Amino acid sequence: MSIRHGLLALLEHGPRYGSQLRTEFESRTGATWPLNVGQVYTTLSRLERDGMVAPDGEDDAGHALYAITEEGRDELKSWYEAPVDRTSPARDELAIKLAMAVGAPGVDIRAVIQSQRHHTVKAMQDYTRLKAQALTAAPANRDEVAWLLVLEQLIFQAEAEARWLDHCESRLARLAETATATPAPSPTRATRRKLPR
Known part of the structure; x- marks a missing residue:
């Protein structure tokens, strides 16, 4: 920011x-x-x-x-x-948490996802309620319209996070179905990916 x-x-x-x-x-x-x-x-x-x-x-x-x-x-x-630069995304604590939880001993990653989904949906509901209140008041000045734009961004961000959590859960379910007894090899320098610049 x-x-x-x-x-x-x-x-x-x-x-x-x-x-x-x-x-x-x-x-x-x-x-x-x-x-x-x-x-x-x-x-x-x-x-x-x-x-x-x-x-x-x-x-x-x-x-x-x-x-x-x-x-x-x-x-x-x-x-x-100038557009906001997205080539070097900020660290996201949730993405880091899930990346570290995958395969971590004693961590039920599905429980981690469910807990976060509950929190994300609640936040989305709270933001939506605030938006409804703001719209009821019929935004009349610059600050009220600016606040409405911020709320809508937070709602869209929470919706995207909920969809991403659904995706993570599906991916982990597929991984569990295809998992074998042999551990997956560590990524080599050649298989690691970087975001496009």
């Missing part, structure tokens, strides 16, 4: 101070990815160092304001125009 670009996007609407940026970021994303105010100020310091924001005086309460610079606007424009 790019906190850096999120803060630049908020600053494009005018000068803001750190805790104001934190509140607006969380409002726009429905607090799905909470920020701590120290993280906001650290990011602002780096943005200032990189010439993307500049101090812009203080508000009436004495809060130090920051404003986006032209260099910051250029960076933000580039971020909006």
